[in-house]
Amino acid sequence: MKLTKRKMNDTIWILTLAISILLIFVGNRIVSKDLDLFVESDSAAAKANVVEIIGEQQKDYSLGGQEFKNRAILFKCKILNGEQRGKTVTVSQILDESYAPLKEIELKDKVIIYNYPSEEFGTEWVFGDFARLNVIIWMSLLFFVLMIILGGKKGINTILSLSLTCLAVFAVFIPSVLNGYNIYITSLLTCIYTIIMTLLLVNGMGKKTLATICGCVFGVIVSALLTVGMDQFLYMTGYVDEHSVYLHMMNVENPIDLKAVIFGAIVIGAMGAVMDVAMDIASSLYEIQQHMENISFHKLVRSGLTIGRDIMGTMSNTLVLAYIGSSFSSVLLLITYTSSMTELLNREQIIAEILQALVGSTAILLTIPLTAVVCGILYTKKSETSTEIKKNDEK
Structure with a gap:
């Protein structure tokens, strides 16, 4: 029995x-029938690895009667996914004083970039954000391991x-x-x-x-x-x-x-x-x-x-x-x-x-x-x- x-x-x-x-x-x-999700646009996002820091440029502008500095770090990175995988492109990270402060780009950083030309700094790609998913994946794996060790079946x-x-x-x-x-x-x-x-x-x-x-x-x-x-x-x-x-x-x-x-x-x-x-x-x-x-x-x-x-x-x-x-x-x-x-x-x-x-x-x-x-x-x-x-x- x-x-x-x-x-x-x-x-x-x-x-x-x-x-x-x-x-x-x-x-x-x-x-999901007839529903289009995550449709790629002309400014498609890509994951990339920073391979070279070129330098930086600075532009001044006024907003609401106040003067601000628009600073950009120019760098090269290698695209890690998508149709342009393996291609090295020049990217600008815009550090605007009027917005939240961002960590400055460093070598070997994993980033998300957008194929969106920046006329102000002369680049075809712009920095979108840091690629943080890998860290979350490792943390999730740790959680799963602890769950299995403590909970068993x-x-x-x-x-x-x-x-x-x-x-x-x-x-x-x-x-x-x-x-x-x-x-x-x-x-x-x-x-x-x-x-x-x-x-x-x-x-x-x-x-x-x-x-x-x-x-x-x-x-x-x-x-x-x-x-x-x-x-x-x-x-x-x-x-x-x-x-x-x-x-x-x-x-x-x-x-x-x-x-x-x-x-x-x-x-x-x-x-x-x-x-x-x-x-x-x-x-x-x-x-x-x-x-x-x-x-x-x-x-x-x-x-x-x-x-x-x-x-x-x-x-x-x-x-x-x-x-x-x-x-x-x-x-x-x-x-x-x-x-x-x-x-x-x-x-x-x-x-x-x-x-x-x-x-x-x-x-x-x-x-x-x-x-x-x-x-x-x-x-x-x-x-x-x-x-x-x-x-x-x-x-």
């Missing part, structure tokens, strides 16, 4: 992985689920938004897909997984209903910053629903916190039931609520601080150019951030009792196969 259960668990894992990949592939083909499954989640968002959800699909529906489908796929890959099939899925789906539905309901009272337009304006102008005939974009951001953002809370409750109550097999439904639910009270404070703080941190620069700028606190707090951009935090925190609060009740029903239910299911959950 052990072997049969193990084979069943492996079969579910393989099916979950295969179906998840298939859904992403098919979903991407459907939502579950660490590998976590990496797989994280990768599939990112693919679902960037390969399906985002193209669906840009191609005019209903954002309300695609947001919820993305959340449900992520919840089921993640929990089946990481925990396998079992009561603990089922209880967590129920709690997560309920939390996502709560956040969706709250967001739609509050929109009736807040009169949101979706124009929270300059990026919203650009999104609206991308397709004037069939513009992106900016209010739905806010909905998607809130629901997907809340999903992560809700999943964390539901998993904490389900896992904790499962361990309690393992060590107290005869525990009653009421005692188990009461234990879940007690654990939930300890979790809700830190999780709500985590959610609020995450949203504040992500928009910290915008908040600083708005405070500088706002005459009063009342005006600041009534700005749509600030209201959207507060709404995200409140909806996510409310979803967490309501997810706790529901998950506890579902765990109480599933964990205390007597059946002939309870022992086998427990062993399957432990794996």
Whole structure:
């Protein structure tokens, strides 16, 4: 019987992985139809390696009655990708005093350059930015190695689920938004897909997984209903910053629903916190039931609520601080150019951030009792196969 259960668990894992990949592939083909992304332009970007520093030039100019120096470092670099790979070109790095300071180019730096002629300094290419992706890749590899060392098989499954989640968002959800699909529906489908796929890959099939899925789906539905309901009272337009304006102008005939974009951001953002809370409750109550097999439904639910009270404070703080941190620069700028606190707090951009935090925190609060009740029903239910299911959950 052990072997049969193990084979069943492996079969579910393989099916979950295969179906998840298939859904992403098919979903991407459907939502990306007739959608052109990353289209190369005349000023196409290229990655290059700095091979020689030629020198520098300086130009003076006035802006708003003030004098500024426009300094440029001229250098040669070898293109590392694209049609012009291997070609050595001359590039100018413009260091403008009126903008943020940049690190000056040095030999062997990896940079991103644009095929955009600079008449002022006589170069065909201009410096765009430093190539930072390699550093992030190495840091990601370190994270993955630590995940595997500390998490073992579950660490590998976590990496797989994280990768599939990112693919679902960037390969399906985002193209669906840009191609005019209903954002309300695609947001919820993305959340449900992520919840089921993640929990089946990481925990396998079992009561603990089922209880967590129920709690997560309920939390996502709560956040969706709250967001739609509050929109009736807040009169949101979706124009929270300059990026919203650009999104609206991308397709004037069939513009992106900016209010739905806010909905998607809130629901997907809340999903992560809700999943964390539901998993904490389900896992904790499962361990309690393992060590107290005869525990009653009421005692188990009461234990879940007690654990939930300890979790809700830190999780709500985590959610609020995450949203504040992500928009910290915008908040600083708005405070500088706002005459009063009342005006600041009534700005749509600030209201959207507060709404995200409140909806996510409310979803967490309501997810706790529901998950506890579902765990109480599933964990205390007597059946002939309870022992086998427990062993399957432990794996």
